[in-house]
Amino acid sequence: MAGKNAKARAQRERRQEAARRKHDAQEILAGVGLDLDDDLVGIGVVFEHLGPSQAVFFGVNAINELCRNVVGVDVALFVEQQMRPSVVPSCPVFGVEQMASWKKPLIVTSTTTCLAALETEAPMVAHYVLHPDTGVPDFADRTDLSIEEVRRAFCDPKVRVFVRAKDYVALLRDEFGIEAHLVPDFRIAEMLKVVLPEVRR
Amino acid sequence: MDFESVTVIALAHNGERCIRRTVDSLVTQTRLPERIVVADMGSSDNTYPVLCDMLGLELIEHEGKRALPPKGEGAYRGVPVTTLRMPPQATPGQCLRAAMEIAWAETTIFGFMSAGAVYRPEIIEKSIAVLQANPIVVAIVSDFTVEHTNGGEHREYCRPFDWFRLLGGPMHDSNCLVRKAAMEQAGAAFNPQLHHAVFYDLFLRLARVGIIYHLPESLHVRPEKKVEDTEAVRQEVIRVRDAMVKGMA
Numbered sequence: 001m002a003g004k005n006a007k008a009r010a011q012r013e014r015r016q017e018a019a020r021r022k023h024d025a026q027e028i029l030a031g032v033g034l035d036l037d038d039d040l041v042g043i044g045v046v047f048e049h050l051g052p053s054q055a056v057f058f059g060v061n062a063i064n065e066l067c068r069n070v071v072g073v074d075v076a077l078f079v080e081q082q083m084r085p086s087v088v089p090s091c092p093v094f095g096v097e098q099m100a101s102w103k104k105p106l107i108v109t110s111t112t113t114c115l116a117a118l119e120t121e122a123p124m125v126a127h128y129v130l131h132p133d134t135g136v137p138d139f140a141d142r143t144d145l146s147i148e149e150v151r152r153a154f155c156d157p158k159v160r161v162f163v164r165a166k167d168y169v170a171l172l173r174d175e176f177g178i179e180a181h182l183v184p185d186f187r188i189a190e191m192l193k194v195v196l197p198e199v200r201r
Numbered sequence: 202m203d204f205e206s207v208t209v210i211a212l213a214h215n216g217e218r219c220i221r222r223t224v225d226s227l228v229t230q231t232r233l234p235e236r237i238v239v240a241d242m243g244s245s246d247n248t249y250p251v252l253c254d255m256l257g258l259e260l261i262e263h264e265g266k267r268a269l270p271p272k273g274e275g276a277y278r279g280v281p282v283t284t285l286r287m288p289p290q291a292t293p294g295q296c297l298r299a300a301m302e303i304a305w306a307e308t309t310i311f312g313f314m315s316a317g318a319v320y321r322p323e324i325i326e327k328s329i330a331v332l333q334a335n336p337i338v339v340a341i342v343s344d345f346t347v348e349h350t351n352g353g354e355h356r357e358y359c360r361p362f363d364w365f366r367l368l369g370g371p372m373h374d375s376n377c378l379v380r381k382a383a384m385e386q387a388g389a390a391f392n393p394q395l396h397h398a399v400f401y402d403l404f405l406r407l408a409r410v411g412i413i414y415h416l417p418e419s420l421h422v423r424p425e426k427k428v429e430d431t432e433a434v435r436q437e438v439i440r441v442r443d444a445m446v447k448g449m450a
Binding site: 048049051052053054055056057086116130131132164165167168171 | 337344356360361365391400410411413414417418
C-alpha cells in the first residue's frame with residue numbers, strides 16, 4: 001500500500017515539475033514575444049564594428065544573455081569592419097556582405113547600417129538609435145549622407161525606430177513626426193517583443 | 202555610497218561674469234566632489250580676483266608689490282577649492298596638467314568642466330553610478346543645453362563616442378568625467394603642445410582602452426560660444442587624428 005502511494009506521489013511530482021518547466025519556458029518565450037508552439041526564429045544584428053563602444057558593450061552583452069536564456073531564437077551578427085571584438089559574442093559573426101541573402105528581421109545600430117539593411121530581403125528593420133544623428137554637416141563633422149537617405153533610414157515602411165532615452169522619443173515625435181519605441185541599454189528582448197509578433201503577422 | 206574620490210577641474214578664461222555660478226552649481230551637487238580646481242588661463246578680466254574673493258584669499262607682498270597669490274586654497278560652501286593662475290601663453294594642455302598635478306595622488310575620477318557652464322545637481326552622481334556599474338567604461342559625456350545670447354536655448358543631442366566615430370569628427374563638448382586609471386593606461390593625459398584639440402586627442406586615446414559612455418540627458422547648460430578661428434581648429438583636429446592613425450599603423 002505504502003509503495004503504491006509513493007509511486008503515485010512520485011508521478012504527481014513529475015507532472016508538477018513538467019508543468020512548472022513548461023510554465024517557465026512559456027514565460028521566457030513570452031519575454032521575446034514568442035509562444036511554445038512557434039517555430040525557431042532568426043534575427044540579425046548589424047554593428048559597424050565590434051571594437052570598444054557603447055553600442056557593442058550593451059548590444060553584445062544583451063545578445064549573449066538572450067542566447068544563454070532563450071532557446072528558439074537564433075541570433076547572427078553582421079559587422080561592417082572586422083576586428084577583434086571587445087565583448088566576445090556567443091553567436092556567429094558574419095561580414096556585412098553576407099547580409100544580402102538574409103531574409104529574417106534585422107536590428108541595425110546606425111544610419112549607414114540601416115541603409116545597408118534596407119537593401120536586403122529582411123521583412124523588417126529595427127533601427128536602434130543610440131543618438132538621434134540627423135546627419136547635419138558641421139564644420140569638422142561632415143557626413144556624406146543626403147537628407148533623403150537619412151529620411152529613408154527613419155521613415156521607410158520596413159523600419160521601426162527604437163531609442164534609448166525618453167527625451168529622444170519626444171524629439172523624434174515632436175520635431176520629425178517619427179514614432180519611436182523606448183528601449184534603454186539595447187535590451188534586445190524588449191525589441192524582439194515588438195518585432196517578432198509583427199513579422200509573424 | 203561610493204568609494205571614489207572626485208576632483209573637478211574647471212578651466213576659466215575671461216569668465217568673470219559666469220565663474221561664480223559655475224562653482225555654485227558644482228558645490229550644490231547631490232554627490233559633492235572631493236575637490237574643485239579652477240585654473241585661470243591668463244584672463245585679462247577680473248576672473249581671478251573674483252575667484253580669490255570667493256575663497257577669501259588676501260593680497261600678498263611680492264617683489265615689493267601687493268598682488269593676488271598665483272595659487273590659493275580655501276573652501277567654498279564646505280568644498281575644498283584650489284585656484285591656479287596660469288600665464289597667458291600657457292596652452293590648455295599645460296593648464297590641465299598643472300591642475301591635475303595638484304590632486305593627482307588622492308583622485309580616482311577627474312571631472313573636466315568648463316567655467317561658464319552650469320551643471321545639473323545630479324551630473325556627478327549619475328556619472329559615478331555608470332562608472333561603478335560598468336568597469337569597462339572609462340569616460341562619461343552627456344547631452345547639454347546651449348543658452349543663446351537672446352535668451353533662448355536649444356538642446357544638443359551628442360553622440361556616444363568610439364574610435365571610428367571620433368575618426369569621423371571630434372566631439373563638440375569637453376565636459377566629461379574620466380577615470381584616472383584609464384588616463385594612465387592611455388598614455389600622457391594631455392598634450393601640452395595643443396591649443397585646440399586637446400580633449401579630442403585625449404578621447405582618441407581613451408577610445409582605445411575602453412568605452413566612452415554617453416548619458417542621454419541634458420546635464421549641463423552652457424552659453425553660446427563662437428569658435429573664433431574655425432580653420433585653425435579644423436587643422437589641429439586633422440593633425441591630431443592623422444598622428445593618431447599613423448601611430449596605430
